[in-house]
Amino acid sequence: MENIPIDKLSETLGVQNAESVKHIGSIGIGKNTTIKRLTLGGVHASLRIAAATKNELNFFSRTFLFTRIEGTDTFINIRSTAKRLGLTHDEVKDLAKEGKGKLTEAFEKRQAVLSQYEDIVNQYTLDLASRKLEKEATNENAKVTTALTPEVLLKTIQLGFKKLDEIPDKDIFFSEDLKQMHVFTQELGRGTFGVVSKTFDLIGKTFVAAKEAPRFQFDNPMSQEIEEAVSPQSQERMENEIFILKKLDHPGIQRAPSEITTITNTKGVKKTIYQTQLMTGGDLKINKIKLSPQMEKFYELSPKKQFQLFQAPVEGLAYTHQMNIVHRDIKPANFLIKVNDQGVPSQIILADFDAAEENANQKPLVISNKGTPFYMPREENNTLEQSDVFAFALSLIEIFTKGQQETGSSRQGTYPQTKENNRLGEKNHRLLMEKGVPQEMADLLMEGIGPKDDRPTSEQFKQRYNEILGRM
16 A cells, blocks of 8 residues: 555545644555554644555454544554553543544543643653653753553652652641642751641642641540640740741741641641741751751851851841840740751751740740740840840850850749859850850850840840951
8 A cells, every 4th residue: 555645644534634743754564554643633642543444454453453433434553542541452442432522532631631740740750751861851842741640640759759768757748728738758846836847848849848736636525526626825826926927028037937727648637837938957956965967067167157147147136126026935946047958057047936026125024934934034124125135145155155055044044144243154255265256256145145234235236246247
C-alpha cells in the first residue's frame, strides 16, 4: 500500500482537522501496511491512526495491535493509546466502542490532568525530564509526560515524602477547604503555648514554619463523648500574636503569621496552626551540655559579625517601643536564627509576641504568668518598657558568655547589676571581655541590666549599639 497524502488520509478515515505531528513520519506494520501519526482536533499528540480500513490490515495487526473507533473506519493503536491514557488494553477497547466523541473527551481530560500535575512533578521531584535531556532543560515548550494516572502520581509523590529521612510524621495534613496542605518535617522549637515546626507547604511549594497550639481532651456532657480542642489560653495567645504582629513591619521582627487554621490528616489527627516566618536555624536557647549546630556556627563567627546579626533585633526593639508595643517575654529562646546551606547564620529576628501588649509601655511590671521571671528585673517600679530592655541585654549577655554568666536570680526575677559596684556585675563584665566582646559593648550590655534609673531606653540602647558597632 502506498503512502497516502495527509489531506487525502483525513478524507479516507473521516477525521476532521487531521494534522501530521512534527518530527513524526510514517512507519510500516506488517508487510503492506502504512501508518501515520495524526492529531484529532489538535489534541491527540501521539494517537496512532491506521491509514487503512479494517480489510486492508493484516490479521495480526487488526487483532492484537489496533481497535476500530466505533462509527468510523479509524483504527487506533491499542498499546500506544493505553500508555498515553494510563489505561489497560481492555479499557482502551471499551472506550473505542463508545465512539470518537468519548475517545476525544478522554484525551482532552488526560491532557488537562497532565498540565495540572506537570507543575507537581517539576516542583516536587528532581525534574527527571530535564536531567535526561539537557536540551529540554532550556526549551520552554518542553513538557513533562507520564503514563501514570493522576491518582497513582499523587500517591507516588506522597510515598516519596514518606521515604524522606527527615520526616518523622508520614502524613499530609490539610485544611477542610484544601487551601493549606502541610508535610511536617522537623520540630524547630517548643514552649508552653506551642510547638514550632518546619513544614513543606504543598500549596505554596516551599518550606514554611507552622506554630501549633497544644490540644487537650475533655468530656462533652452534651454528646457524652471525649472531644479534643485547643486550650482557651493558647487560642488567646495565638490570636494576640497575630493582632500585634499585623501592626509591626520591621526586618528585625518576626513577620505577621497567617490566620489560625485547623488541619487534619487521613487518620483524623488534628493540628491547630498558623503559618509563620521560617527561620531555618531554630532559636538561640543555650544548651550548656551540648551546643546546637547553629550555635556552634554562630560562635565561629567574628565578634563583629555576631553583633551585626543582632543589629536588626536591637533596632526592632526600639521600633516596637515607638509603636507603643512591649514584648514582655524576651529571652534567647525567642530569638530565631536563619542559616544558609552551609549552616552559617545569616539573619536573627526577635519573635514570639504572644505575650505582647499594646499601649502598655509605661505600665508597671508585675511578675505574672506573662513572660519568664528569670529575664525580669527584680526591682520595684520598673515599667514594661524598661523590663524589655533588661531582658534584651540579659539575653545577649547569656548568649555571648555561652550561658556562663552569674545572675543571682530567683523566681521573682534577676537582680540588676553594675560592673563597678556589684561582685556579680564585675565578674560578668570580665567574662564578656574574655569571650571577645569589646569593652564598649560589654559596658553597654551591663548598663542594660543595671538599675532602672541608669538603664538606657531602647532608643538610647540602639544608638549606642550602632555607634560601637561602627567602630568595631
